[in-house]
Amino acid sequence: MASPTQATGGFGWQIEDLDTDEMILNMxxxxxxxxxxxxxxxxxxxxxxxxxxxxxxxxxxxxxKHAENVDYPGVIPYTDRLDYVASMGNSLGYALAVEKLMxxxxxxxxxxxRVLMAELQRIASHAVAIGTYGMDMGAxxxxxxxxxxxxxxxxxxxxxxxxxxxxNYNWIGGVSYDLPDGFARACRDFLDEFExxxxxxxMDLLIGNKIFVKRTAEIGVLPIExxxxxxxxxxxxxxxxxSYDLRKDEPYCGYETYDFQVxxxxxxxxxVGSCFERNWVRALEMAESxxxxxxxxxxxxxxEHTPVQEKCPKxxxxxxxxxYFRTEAPRGQLGFYVVADGAGVNPxxxxxxxxxxxAMGVFHVLAKGMLIADVVALIGSLDIVLGEIDR
Amino acid sequence: MDLVYQLATQLYPAFATWPAWLTxxxxxLISGGILMTLVALGPIVYVYAERKISAFMQDRLGPMRxxxxxxxxxxxxxxxxxxxxxxxxxxxxxxxxVLGPCLVVTGAFLALVVLPLGSRLQVVDLxxxxxxxxxxxxxxxxxxxxxxxxxxxxxxxFGAMRSAAQIVSYEIPEILALLxxxxxxxxxxxxxxxxxxxxxxxxxxxxxxxxxxxxxxxVFCLAGLAECNxxxxxxxxxxxxxxxxxxxxxxxxxxxxxxxxxxTEMFVISVVASVLFLGGxxxxxxxxxxxxxxxxxxxxxxxxxxxxxxxxxxxxxTLPRLRVDQLMHVAWKVLLPVALGLTVVIGGLLVIxxxxxxxxxxxxxxxxxxxxxAVPLLRAAFAARRWQARRxxxxxx
Numbered sequence: 042m043a044s045p046t047q048a049t050g051g052f053g054w055q056i057e058d059l060d061t062d063e064m065i066l067n068m069x070x071x072x073x074x075x076x077x078x079x080x081x082x083x084x085x086x087x088x089x090x091x092x093x094x095x096x097x098x099x100x101x102x103x104x105x106k107h108a109e110n111v112d113y114p115g116v117i118p119y120t121d122r123l124d125y126v127a128s129m130g131n132s133l134g135y136a137l138a139v140e141k142l143m144x145x146x147x148x149x150x151x152x153x154x155r156v157l158m159a160e161l162q163r164i165a166s167h168a169v170a171i172g173t174y175g176m177d178m179g180a181x182x183x184x185x186x187x188x189x190x191x192x193x194x195x196x197x198x199x200x201x202x203x204x205x206x207x208x209n210y211n212w213i214g215g216v217s218y219d220l221p222d223g224f225a226r227a228c229r230d231f232l233d234e235f236e237x238x239x240x241x242x243x244m245d246l247l248i249g250n251k252i253f254v255k256r257t258a259e260i261g262v263l264p265i266e267x268x269x270x271x272x273x274x275x276x277x278x279x280x281x282x283x284s285y286d287l288r289k290d291e292p293y294c295g296y297e298t299y300d301f302q303v304x305x306x307x308x309x310x311x312x313v314g315s316c317f318e319r320n321w322v323r324a325l326e327m328a329e330s331x332x333x334x335x336x337x338x339x340x341x342x343x344x345e346h347t348p349v350q351e352k353c354p355k356x357x358x359x360x361x362x363x364x365y366f367r368t369e370a371p372r373g374q375l376g377f378y379v380v381a382d383g384a385g386v387n388p389x390x391x392x393x394x395x396x397x398x399x400a401m402g403v404f405h406v407l408a409k410g411m412l413i414a415d416v417v418a419l420i421g422s423l424d425i426v427l428g429e430i431d432r
Numbered sequence: 433m434d435l436v437y438q439l440a441t442q443l444y445p446a447f448a449t450w451p452a453w454l455t456x457x458x459x460x461l462i463s464g465g466i467l468m469t470l471v472a473l474g475p476i477v478y479v480y481a482e483r484k485i486s487a488f489m490q491d492r493l494g495p496m497r498x499x500x501x502x503x504x505x506x507x508x509x510x511x512x513x514x515x516x517x518x519x520x521x522x523x524x525x526x527x528x529x530v531l532g533p534c535l536v537v538t539g540a541f542l543a544l545v546v547l548p549l550g551s552r553l554q555v556v557d558l559x560x561x562x563x564x565x566x567x568x569x570x571x572x573x574x575x576x577x578x579x580x581x582x583x584x585x586x587x588x589x590f591g592a593m594r595s596a597a598q599i600v601s602y603e604i605p606e607i608l609a610l611l612x613x614x615x616x617x618x619x620x621x622x623x624x625x626x627x628x629x630x631x632x633x634x635x636x637x638x639x640x641x642x643x644x645x646x647x648x649x650x651v652f653c654l655a656g657l658a659e660c661n662x663x664x665x666x667x668x669x670x671x672x673x674x675x676x677x678x679x680x681x682x683x684x685x686x687x688x689x690x691x692x693x694x695x696t697e698m699f700v701i702s703v704v705a706s707v708l709f710l711g712g713x714x715x716x717x718x719x720x721x722x723x724x725x726x727x728x729x730x731x732x733x734x735x736x737x738x739x740x741x742x743x744x745x746x747x748x749x750t751l752p753r754l755r756v757d758q759l760m761h762v763a764w765k766v767l768l769p770v771a772l773g774l775t776v777v778i779g780g781l782l783v784i785x786x787x788x789x790x791x792x793x794x795x796x797x798x799x800x801x802x803x804x805x806a807v808p809l810l811r812a813a814f815a816a817r818r819w820q821a822r823r824x825x826x827x828x829x
Binding site for chain 2: 064066072073074088175178179180181182185186189237238246247250252253255256412413414415417
């Protein structure tokens with residue numbers, strides 16, 4: 042050890058001298074703010090986290106093995122259960138992957154419905170993400186305000202697909218049900234209320250709150266290089282300043298024809314890439330999604346309504362081959378790698394590249410040296426869903 | 433106490449001839465018992481109020497099922513808590529595990545002894561009453577640490593340590609803020625502090641030395657909020673970080689004790705704030721002090737205290753929580769210098785003859801403060817009305 046007087050400019054002690062015994066703190070799997078059954082093994086020194094190790098797998102359901110034992114359409118209900126906060130996005134990714142494998146091109150009407158549903162789901166998913174993040178910070182009220190609006194989205198989904206959480210909506214070659222009569226009007230009513238009341242209230246009450254900013258804007262700073270190195274995607278990477286969104290860069294479902302902005306961290310209150318930035322990006326994305334939904338509704342009203350299951354194959358049996366298709370799910374890039382052997386009706390292999398899993402990978406890097414309270418803030422800002430990490 | 437004493441001598445004249453220690457003990461026990469029962473029922477009201485207030489802030493109804501408008505909900509909850517098994521995990525230090533909540537409750541209730549709820553409604557008017565209140569509320573810290581340590585749970589330990597650090601830090605600015613009032617009045621007796629504010633709202637401590645006492649009040653309220661472990665200073669039981677902090681392992685009756693202590697402490701802090709700064713049991717206008725023969729003193733005090741409790745609840749459901757280091761920052765780098773400066777300045781002003789009785793502009797202070805509070809509130813209220821009307825119009829369309 043170097044001479045202590047040297048290190049501290051003559052005070053005779055240095056900060057390491059204050060270290061006490063380390064304590065292992067097991068956070069989870071039954072902890073209120075690990076967002077599911079995640080166990081964190083924290084080596085703490087007082088309140089400071091010296092090292093953190095996430096333990097995952099408590100929710101493992103063998104999705105990939107299951108997928109090999111059911112036929113292609115049968116996988117769709119399982120994909121709903123990956124990221125159960127944003128089911129629409131998952132089944133959309135899988136359906137698009139299989140459609141690419143089979144060379145099916147769906148009608149523009151179905152594409153528009155899919156975009157509409159995916160963006161509504163993005164709003165609902167970000168509402169949960171930001172709401173629970175506020176709750177991690179101790180602010181309970183914004184959570185319930187956001188959940189109130191999420192309920193309205195779920196009502197729309199229930200009206201359309203009959204389910205509130207696991208929709209089984211995006212099918213290979215189409216969607217399971219057409220939009221009900223009056224959907225556009227009900228959806229517009231919701232959007233008006235969300236845009237004029239809930240979203241500004243959220244920005245005032247939580248995002249702009251000084252305590253909230255002070256708590257989140259300086260911590261968990263993820264430089265963009267580290268983010269790319271750890272394969273972070275979606276709002277987590279955009280929070281670090283990258284303007285990278287698959288809806289713009291590799292458009293699918295006709296996203297290139299919609300007018301919207303890709304939001305990325307601006308570093309308004311602190312360094313770019315902090316916990317605050319990731320959350321801020323989500324808040325702005327909600328407003329952008331509202332824009333997309335409005336455009337989709339306009340198109341649906343003008344468009345010719347073709348039967349939604351027109352292109353659904355009677356028997357889904359793709360030719361031999363493999364395909365990787367990635368979409369921009371609310372939590373980042375969700376990739377489906379599907380291998381078909383051309384012989385059976387079951388997929389030979391389905392592999393999921395899940396955004397939450399890679400986001401969890403960067404956790405131990407960022408958590409080092411944090412306070413315990415900041416660890417909670419970090420997990421919340423990465424917006425993980427354990428259903429997708431463990432699969 | 434005097435009231436009970438007089439009543440007893442009237443009903444049973446021989447009472448006065450008993451030895452003094454016996455009569456005093458009996459009188460204190462009776463009056464204290466009555467007061468404690470009344471205050472112990474308080475948390476039932478506060479919990480209901482808290483749930484309803486939070487519900488209205490969050491666009492929901494709150495308890496509605498048990499009784500009309502859910503009025504009996506907290507009573508049902510209390511009964512449930514009392515009937516539940518108190519679980520003792522295997523590795524707890526049993527005696528301290530039990531003693532912890534008892535001390536916390538004792539600390540919270542002990543302060544009630546000296547609180548002047550009315551000109552005569554007070555168990556005992558100690559000449560060091562304020563000191564007693566501060567000392568008694570510090571006692572609950574010992575209980576919290578005991579509970580946290582004896583639970584043998586790491587989260588409890590974290591909670592206990594945080595609470596110790598927090599209360600030690602916040603007591604200093606709190607006491608310094610109290611000191612300004614004590615210096616002006618020249619007494620630690622709560623009853624005397626109240627009497628010194630007689631004669632209408634312009635004489636309340638809050639409205640003397642115009643900007644200074646406002647700052648002192650703010651410092652006291654912030655520090656008091658931290659003393660009660662309420663959001664944004666609720667880090668000892670930070671639900672999302674430490675599960676439940678120091679009471680993670682408690683269940684049933686012992687959990688209820690912590691709960692009761694928390695709400696009682698809120699009441700105590702609010703009463704102390706009203707006594708010191710808001711005129712205690714004095715009405716804002718002397719004519720409103722009583723209706724006919726019935727004195728309204730206690731009602732005024734309780735109204736003031738409840739208004740402060742309402743603000744506490746409002747803050748809790750609005751603000752996020754501070755982090756540990758930020759909490760210490762607020763205490764040591766903001767509140768403490770401010771409070772210290774206040775003490776020095778007010779001490780100096782009291783020595784100068786020209787300002788011994790307050791600044792010359794103090795009589796105008798009340799309207800200014802009223803305007804400063806009322807204008808934004810009214811504006812917010814009107815904005816909310818407009819908002820609501822627009823929203824109704826949106827939804828009706």
